[in-house]
Amino acid sequence: MINFTLLGAGRIGKMHAKIISEHEDANLVNVYDVNQEFASQVASDNKANIAKSAMDAVQDENVDAVLIASATPTHTEYLIMSSEADKPVLCEKPIDLDINKVNECRDRISGSTNLIQIGFNRRFDKSHASLKQAYSNGEIGELEKIIITSRDPSPPGLDYLNAAGGFFRDTTIHDFDLSRFILGDDPIVEISAFGDNLFDENAKIANDFDTAMFILRSKAGVLIHINNSRRAVYGYDQRVEIFGSKGMMISGNQTPTSVRKYTDTHTSSKEPIYNFFIERYEQAYKDQLNEFIASVKSKSKSKVTFEDGRNALILANAAYESQNNKKVVSIDFS
Numbered sequence: 001m002i003n004f005t006l007l008g009a010g011r012i013g014k015m016h017a018k019i020i021s022e023h024e025d026a027n028l029v030n031v032y033d034v035n036q037e038f039a040s041q042v043a044s045d046n047k048a049n050i051a052k053s054a055m056d057a058v059q060d061e062n063v064d065a066v067l068i069a070s071a072t073p074t075h076t077e078y079l080i081m082s083s084e085a086d087k088p089v090l091c092e093k094p095i096d097l098d099i100n101k102v103n104e105c106r107d108r109i110s111g112s113t114n115l116i117q118i119g120f121n122r123r124f125d126k127s128h129a130s131l132k133q134a135y136s137n138g139e140i141g142e143l144e145k146i147i148i149t150s151r152d153p154s155p156p157g158l159d160y161l162n163a164a165g166g167f168f169r170d171t172t173i174h175d176f177d178l179s180r181f182i183l184g185d186d187p188i189v190e191i192s193a194f195g196d197n198l199f200d201e202n203a204k205i206a207n208d209f210d211t212a213m214f215i216l217r218s219k220a221g222v223l224i225h226i227n228n229s230r231r232a233v234y235g236y237d238q239r240v241e242i243f244g245s246k247g248m249m250i251s252g253n254q255t256p257t258s259v260r261k262y263t264d265t266h267t268s269s270k271e272p273i274y275n276f277f278i279e280r281y282e283q284a285y286k287d288q289l290n291e292f293i294a295s296v297k298s299k300s301k302s303k304v305t306f307e308d309g310r311n312a313l314i315l316a317n318a319a320y321e322s323q324n325n326k327k328v329v330s331i332d333f334s
């Protein structure tokens, strides 16, 4: 049984608390959030203690592992705290929005062998992961293209936009990571990014984008097209396509059931696709935790490393450089 401390009891922290509590090999011991109301609600829902401080919660000798789901600017501090306490940690993406803070954190934890897994949950989606597996097995031959469509159902509020750190670092970062995951050993070498403001007034006020497209190229020449929007009236649009010399594979949108309806106005219609990430990626969040628990128990290496988190941020930063300077940007992961 792995005993967890949860840091951060907001939107995603609440979800992680439930997944930990329901897991047969995990137990939620402590919850800490600067917002005491959130902490006490999540603690009482999951029969956990409310910790007085993050330090108390992490250093608690009854705790085996830490899940960081607090606001992004707190992640590096909590990663260092957990590593210094030798507590394996599953940390939500992004590690931070500032590459200097990420590098400082990397220096601080460089001597540690403590397990760190970054929360790129989409790697654990069975459909997306099956594309990677098929490519690795040679089923689509030489990989030539990856096409990722990732659109949110509706734009977030201004408060979220002001705190999130920008579309590319907060949202596209998942797609940058998924591209790297599918490519495996073949690194991304250049990127061209286009952001736009087509419909969301709040995005304009926050100096952010509501629409974006990216073209990336890998060292082996694979072209990757990522397209994002903060609005899709039909739900959370999550599709991945890989195309190669022996064929194509698509991980399509999912609906809660496979029912199809035929009426006098439709030949075939399905119910709406899942509305947002908590529903669409429910299985992936659970398998992400399964992977983490298995790594803690077997003391094996992380499959989604700190470097994966850092590299995804480097791609997001290069995307901003490309957008701002209207040029193709070479990627330097060093």
Ligand SMILES: NC(=O)c1ccc[n+]([C@@H]2O[C@H](COP(=O)([O-])OP(=O)(O)OC[C@H]3O[C@@H](n4cnc5c(N)ncnc54)[C@H](O)[C@@H]3O)[C@@H](O)[C@H]2O)c1
Pocket: 007, 008, 009, 010, 011, 012, 013, 032, 033, 034, 035, 038, 054, 069, 070, 071, 072, 074, 092, 093, 094, 119, 120, 121, 170, 277
């Ligand atoms: N992997 C995913 O699919 C996914 C989805 C959503 C959010 N996230 C990430 O999860 C993190 C949280 O996002 P959210 O949507 O739950 O945000 P949120 O604003 O709902 O929750 C953040 C929580 O952190 C708390 N907090 C702030 N400072 C703190 C501190 N110093 N110590 C402890 N708690 C503190 C806040 O009070 C709040 O309850 C972000 O890094 C975000 O990028 C990941």
